[in-house]
Amino acid sequence: xxxxxxxxxxxxxxxRRAHFLQDRLQRRLKECRLDSFYSYYRLLISNDGxxxxxxxxxxxxxxxxxFFRNKAQLDLFHKHILDQILRQKxxxxxxxxxxxxxxxxxxxxxxxxxxxxxxxLSYHCLRNPSGHEAPLxxxxxxxxxxxxxxxxDISYTALRAAQEGTYNEAQMGSVDYTYxxxxxxxxGERYAVRKALxxxxxxxxHNLKTEYLPQRNDVIFCRNVMMYFDEAEQRRLIxxxxxxxxPGGYLFVGHAESLLGLTEKFTMIYRxxxxxxxxxxxxx
Ligand SMILES: C[S@@+](CC[C@H](N)C(=O)[O-])C[C@H]1O[C@@H](n2cnc3c(N)ncnc32)[C@H](O)[C@@H]1O
Numbered sequence: 348x349x350x351x352x353x354x355x356x357x358x359x360x361x362x363r364r365a366h367f368l369q370d371r372l373q374r375r376l377k378e379c380r381l382d383s384f385y386s387y388y389r390l391l392i393s394n395d396g397x398x399x400x401x402x403x404x405x406x407x408x409x410x411x412x413x414f415f416r417n418k419a420q421l422d423l424f425h426k427h428i429l430d431q432i433l434r435q436k437x438x439x440x441x442x443x444x445x446x447x448x449x450x451x452x453x454x455x456x457x458x459x460x461x462x463x464x465x466x467x468l469s470y471h472c473l474r475n476p477s478g479h480e481a482p483l484x485x486x487x488x489x490x491x492x493x494x495x496x497x498x499x500d501i502s503y504t505a506l507r508a509a510q511e512g513t514y515n516e517a518q519m520g521s522v523d524y525t526y527x528x529x530x531x532x533x534x535g536e537r538y539a540v541r542k543a544l545x546x547x548x549x550x551x552x553h554n555l556k557t558e559y560l561p562q563r564n565d566v567i568f569c570r571n572v573m574m575y576f577d578e579a580e581q582r583r584l585i586x587x588x589x590x591x592x593x594p595g596g597y598l599f600v601g602h603a604e605s606l607l608g609l610t611e612k613f614t615m616i617y618r619x620x621x622x623x624x625x626x627x628x629x630x631x
Contacts, residue, residue, distance in 0.1 A: 348372065348388055356404050356501055357556040357584070359577035371406045375399070405502045409575065412452040414459050414514075415521045416570070417602050421463060423621035424566070428597055429467035432565055435595075437475060443493040447564045447591070449555060450500055450572035454509030454548075455518070457498035458540055460568065461547045462526055468492055487543050497561050499553035510550045512540035555584055560591050567592060571601035578609070585610045589626055598624045 349360050349368065360368040372384065379399065381387045390396045391403065415421060436442060446464065448457040465487040472481075472489045479490045488494045500506050519527065519538050531538040553560060555572065567588055573581050588598050589612040598613060600606065606613050606624050613624035 348384065348391075351388070351391060351400075352404070352407060353577075353580075355400065355556065356407075356554055357576045357580040358404075358407060359575065359580065361577075368407065371403070375403050375406060401503070405504055408500075408502050408505070410452045410502065410505050411571070412455045413521055414455045414519070416456065416459070417621070419619050419621035420599060420602070420623065421459065421621070423616075423618045423623055424460075424597075424599065425463045425467055427618055428566065428623060429464065430471070433467065433471040437471075442491045444495070445564045445593075446494075446496045447561055447567045448496065448498045449553070449560075449567055449569040449588075451498035451509055451550070452500060452502075452505045454498065454512055454540075454550075455514075456568060456570065457496050457509070457548050457550075458512065458530075458544065461494075461496055461544050462530055464494055464496070465544070465547070468494070487547065494547050496548045497564075498548050498550050499561075501552070501554050503552065506550050506552060512545055513537040514540075555587075556580075558587070560587055562591050564592050564596060566597045566599070568599045570599055571604070573600060573604050582609050585612070589613070592626045594626065594628055596626050598626070600624070 349365075352368070353359055372387065376382075376384070376387050379387065379390065381390065391400050432444070436444070444464070446457075446460055448460060451457050468488060469485075472492075477489075477491065481489050498506075498509060500509070513534065515537055519531075522531075522538075527538065530541050530544045532541060533539075555569075569584075569588065573584060576584065585598075585606060589610070592598065598606075606615070612627055614627055616623055616625055
C-alpha cells in the first residue's frame with residue numbers, strides 16, 4: 348500500500364509516519380465497508396478503483412497553511428526578487444509575469460502571492476511611468492503588464508476551498524487591516540476574497556509526481572510539500588522545477604526544506620533569514 352501511494356503521488360511514509368497511513372487506511376476501509384487491507388488494495392488497483400484512490404490520497408495530504416506564511420521569505424520575494432524581475436522584464440519590454448503555487452492547499456499562499464505581486468507592480472509603475480493611460484478605477488495590474496498565477500494541488504477538496512476564497516477570523520489572523528480593506532469583503536462571519544484579486548489566479552489540479560507540469564514560470568512556490576517526499580522523489584521534482592522555470596527563475600521551498608546536496612542547477616540566495624533558490628543560467 349505504501350508503494351502504491353508513493354508511485355501515485357510521491358508521498359513517502361517512513362516508520363515515523365506509518366501509523367498515520369494506517370489510521371487513514373482504516374477509515375477508508377470502514378467507509379468502503381471492506382474487511383481487510385488486501386480487499387481494499389484490490390479495489391484500489393482495479394479499473395473501478397480510480398475514484399477511491401483519489402479519495403485516499405486526499406485523506407493522506409496535510410493541508411496546513413496560512414496567509415503570509417514565513418514573513419522573512421516573503422520579504423525577500425516582495426522587496427528584492429519581484430523588484431529585480433520587474434526591472435529586467437521592463438528592460439526587455441516583456442510585460443508578462445507567470446507565478447506558480449505548487450501545492451497551494453486552501454489558497455492562502457497564492458492569494459498572498461497575488462497581493463504582494465499587485466503591490467510590487469503598482470510601486471514599480473509609480474517609479475517607472477510607462478506612458479500608458481491607466482483606466483479608472485485603477486486595475487490591480489496596470490497595463491501593459493499581465494499577471495498569471497497558477498495555483499495547483501492534488502486535493503480537489505483543498506482546491507474547491509481555494510477557489511471559493513472565503514476565510515474565517517482565525518484564518519485571517521495574519522492578514523493585516525490594509526490588506527483586508529483592499530482585497531476582502533466581509534460576508535456574514537467570513538472574509539471573501541474580492542473578484543479582482545481572484546481573477547489573477549487560475550486554480551487547477553496537478554499531481555507533482557507526473558512529468559508534464561506547467562512551463563515558463565518566473566517564480567515557483569512549492570513550500571511544505573517536498574517534506575512529505577523521500578530524497579529520490581525530491582531530486583526528481585527539483586529537476587522538473589528547473590525545467591518549468593524561465594532562465595534565472597526562482598524557486599521557494601518551505602523553511603524546513605532545502606535543496607542543499609540535491610541539485611547543481613540552483614544557487615541559494617538570502618536576505619536576513621529569508622531564503623530562495625535561483626536557477627543557474629544555462630542549466631536545464
Ligand atoms: C502542508 S500543505 C502546504 C501549503 C502551502 N504551500 C504552504 O506552504 O502553506 C501541502 C500541500 O501539498 C499538496 N500535495 C501533496 N502531494 C502532492 C502532489 N503529489 N502533487 C500536488 N500537490 C501535492 C497537499 O494536498 C497539500 O495541500
